[in-house]
Amino acid sequence: MSKKSKIKFPVYLRIMTGMCVGIVAGLVALSVNGQQFVTDWVKPWGQLFIRLLQLVAVPLVFVSLIKGVIGMSDIGKFSKMGLKTIGMYMTTTVIAILIGVTLVTVVKPGRFFDAGQAGILEETYSLTVNTVMEEQSKQGPLSFFEEIVPNNIINAISDNRRMLQIIFFALMFGVAALSVGKEKIKPVIDLFNSLNDIILRMIDYVIQTAPYGVMALMAGLVVDTSGDIGLFSALAVYGVTVVFGLLFLMLCFYPLLVKLFTQIPVKHFIKSVYPLQLLAFSTSSSSAVLPVTMDVGKNKLGVNEETCSFVMPLGATINMDGTSCFQTISIIFIAQVLGLDLSIAQIFTIIIMTTLSSIGTPGVPGGSYVVMTMVLTSVGIPAQGLALILGIDRPLDMLRTSVNVTGDLVVSTIVDPKEKN
DSSP, rough: OOOOOOOOOHHHHHHHHHHHHOOOOOOOOHHEEEHHIIIIIHHHHHHHHHHHHHHHHHHHHHHHHHHHHHGGGGGGTTTTHHHHHHHHHHHHHHHHHHHHHHHHHHHGGGSSSHHHHHHHHHHHHHHHHHHHHHHTTTTTTTTTHHSOSSHHHHHHOOOGHHHHHHHHHHHHHHHHHHHTTTTTHHHHHHHHHEEEEEEEEHHHHHHHHHHHHHHHHHHHHHHTTOOTTHHHHHHHHHHHHHHHHHHHHHIHHHHHHHHHOOOOOOHHHHHHHHHHHHHHEEEEEEEETTTHHHHHHTSSSSHHHHHHHHHHHHHHHOHHHHHHHHHHHHHHHHHTTTTOOOOOHHHHHHHHHHHHHHHGGOOSHHHHHHHHHHHHHHHTTTTTGGGGHHHHHHHHHHHHHHHHHHHHHHHHHHHHHTTTO
16 A cells, blocks of 8 residues: 655744744634633643753753864864864854844844833743842852853753853863863763764754744734734844844855955855855755865865865854854844843843854754753743744744855865965
8 A cells, every 4th residue: 555645844834834823823812802721721832842942952052062172183183273263263153243233232123012012021021030130130240250160060050041151061071071082082972972963853853843832832922912013013123134134244244254364256256155055045054065065165265175174064063153143133132022121241141152052053954943042041031032033033044054154165265275374
């Protein structure tokens, strides 16, 4: 007997469908006075989805960071190139984040959401917000740096708001492992490679539930806000803000770096990387297009093979300029919608955590969801706010992947000529 073939829709289409169904369900509930039913029987499934994302956040960042640091075991051979490459990746990431902070602060897409409805959402999450604000009022000027170093890693792991402490321990562990020697830590390398594969599979399971989680969250959100149309106006302006930031990186910032630091004509660079950008856009995975990225670097941009083999895989792991810009805009947008005024210290925390966590963001579709819940929680923004943006995330994910791979090529062209001398 032949099995009937089933048409499987991509996850992003199901997420968008789930968002639409959730909005319609919320509006229907409002029209028939079924708000209590949605609150009691639908919204909890959305909360469960958020808890699943938070569940895998700590293991993902911890394992990915250690795997990434240990994976630099051949950095001794390329010490000069390694320092320049990592320095360039971190610099471009910080600049991308600052561009995101500037755009979302100037445009303020969250202001298009009615202040009264924002007050309702803020009241819903008031316990979380008040707890964090109370903790911040007790902090001194150097408390931020003091809190980076954990006194008990088990306690840090049990609290998502202490993710910087986990990142610090993971980096320290990875550096210490490298200093011991590659042969002695081979079992550790194998262990973390296996753990990374397992966690990525777990994330895949969680992402498969996203359409249902988003549907439940959006239904609850519509009920909580009484179906205010301002939310969707704010969402449209948010999407335009993200697209502008990503296009600015890809069409202005990167070509400027190529012009200033390489001998490659900007027109030639753009013409060479355009097919790769389209491929990255269609796959939404910088890891999946890595072989093509290396081929473009070697055969079209003239980067030598040794540089490509080191810089490109490293970039697919730690260089997430597009993702970092997107995450910064998204986090501050969610805070604006919820009516939360972020302090300078909180914005600084977002910049630091987004920069560091970009190292642990997997280069697969939806990989940024988990990291975003971590950063949101760390600065006192309810992770449930992630539901606001998931419905339109897929096209933004496609575009930021194109930015990520373009950044990998730019850094390789900057590093390579200096290494030939």
